[in-house]
Amino acid sequence: MAVHVAAIDFGTTYSGYAFSVSAPETDLKDVEILSNQIWNSGTAEVASLKTPTCLLLSKDRKISAFGYEAEEQYADIVLDGDTEDYYFFHRFKMNLHNNKNITMTMVLEDVRGQPLPAIDVFSLSIKALKDHLKSTVEIKNIKLDDRKTKWVLTVPAIWTDTAKQFMRKSAEKAGIPRDRLTIALEPESASIYCQTFPSAGCRDIVEIESRYMVVDLGGGTIDVTVHEKIPNGTLKEVTKASGMVVAGLRLMMHLSNFSFAYLADHF
Numbered sequence: 632m633a634v635h636v637a638a639i640d641f642g643t644t645y646s647g648y649a650f651s652v653s654a655p656e657t658d659l660k661d662v663e664i665l666s667n668q669i670w671n672s673g674t675a676e677v678a679s680l681k682t683p684t685c686l687l688l689s690k691d692r693k694i695s696a697f698g699y700e701a702e703e704q705y706a707d708i709v710l711d712g713d714t715e716d717y718y719f720f721h722r723f724k725m726n727l728h729n730n731k732n733i734t735m736t737m738v739l740e741d742v743r744g745q746p747l748p749a750i751d752v753f754s755l756s757i758k759a760l761k762d763h764l765k766s767t768v769e770i771k772n773i774k775l776d777d778r779k780t781k782w783v784l785t786v787p788a789i790w791t792d793t794a795k796q797f798m799r800k801s802a803e804k805a806g807i808p809r810d811r812l813t814i815a816l817e818p819e820s821a822s823i824y825c826q827t828f829p830s831a832g833c834r835d836i837v838e839i840e841s842r843y844m845v846v847d848l849g850g851g852t853i854d855v856t857v858h859e860k861i862p863n864g865t866l867k868e869v870t871k872a873s874g875m876v877v878a879g880l881r882l883m884m885h886l887s888n889f890s891f892a893y894l895a896d897h898f
Contacts, residue, residue, distance in 0.1 A: 635775055638783035638815075639760050641798070643724045643851030645681035646698070646756075648764045652773055660827050668767055670699055686756045688718040692747070697759035718745055720752050725851045727794040728787070735800060750797070754804035757784070761805055782807045788816040788847070788854045788872035818845040818854045822866060836860065842869060 634657070637650040649666045670682040682698030687705050689695050695717065696704045705719045718741045726739060726749065739749045765775050784802050786795050795814050803809050822845050829837050836843045839860055847854040857869040 635773075635780040636783065637761075637764055637775065637780050638785070639757065639764070640681075640785050640817075641724065641757060641760070642681070642684055643722055643849060644684060645679070645850060646684045646760055647681040648760055650764060650768055650775075652768075665771075667764065683721065684724060684756065685719070685721040686752060686759065688720075688747075688755065690716050690718075692718075692751060692755075694755055694759050697756065697763070714743060718747060719743070720747075720756075722851070723749075723752060727797060728790060728852060733791070733793045733797050735797070750801055750804060753798065753801035757802050757805035757807070761807065777806060778808055778811065780811060782812045783815050783820075784812065785815050785817045785820055787849065787852045788818050788856060789852060816854075816872070817849070818847045818856050818872060819866075821845060821847060822858050826860070826866070839864075 634653050634655055635650070636653075637648065639648045640646055647667050647670075649664055651662050651664045653662045666680055670679050683702055684698075685701040685705075686697055687695040687701035695701070701719070702721075705717065708714055708717055708719075720739065720741050723739055726737075727733060730737065735750055737749045738746045739752050740746050768775055782802070784798060784807075786798055799809070799812065799814055802812055825833055826837055833843075835841055837860065839862055842857060842859045844855065844857050854872050856872040859867045859869050861867050
């Protein structure tokens with residue numbers, strides 16, 4: 632029976648996914664990894680392997696659109712003056728880093744200040760990505776069974792255990808079985824990828840006892856850690872992951888929220 636693995640990169644500013652289908656016992660370096668199809672932005676004429684982490688919901692909390700489609704549809708909704716019938720969330724992932732009192736009942740506000748349970752916003756976003764992934768692989772005549780697929784969800788290394796648990800609960804609510812889900816740290820995932828598929832510029836890191844720094848420059852956080860390749864072929868964390876919030880993004884978030892609120896109130 633084929634082994635199915637689906638991974639979701641739920642980012643602060645952009646998100647995407649990848650998947651693989653392989654025979655049992657296939658060596659990792661021989662596994663073919665397929666990323667999501669190109670996401671297209673009709674207004675900006677942009678083609679990207681990732682889509683904005685934006686969620687558009689109807690008033691009854693149903694998914695209307697995610698990513699570029701959510702941005703474009705909400706822009707039309709603002710022009711039509713129908714914003715009261717929708718929720719629009721973007722760049723909300725940072726709430727799990729900035730909030731020191733994360734609970735399963737915490738609330739997020741959309742760009743107009745309309746509140747919704749945070750776990751609904753996160754779980755519906757994960758569901759949107761999961762559904763898009765499943766529709767993509769079905770085009771390739773591959774059927775993903777949630778119960779038989781190994782799901783991976785990446786998170787920043789500097790997040791608290793509470794924030795990671797919140798993401799796990801969100802994924803479960805999105806329909807991903809708990810026993811089929813792995814929460815993976817973003818810099819560790821990048822490090823393992825470079826070990827398995829080293830490019831010409833980083834072949835030295837695959838040598839035993841080699842040490843190297845992993846710097847994950849994300850849209851909301853910067854993670855920095857040092858890894859060492861030990862004799863048994865696995866990786867050892869030499870220094871605990873540390874990092875910071877990207878201040879420039881926070882400023883951009885405030886400006887964007889102000890712009891959305893202004894347009895919603897005046898048009």
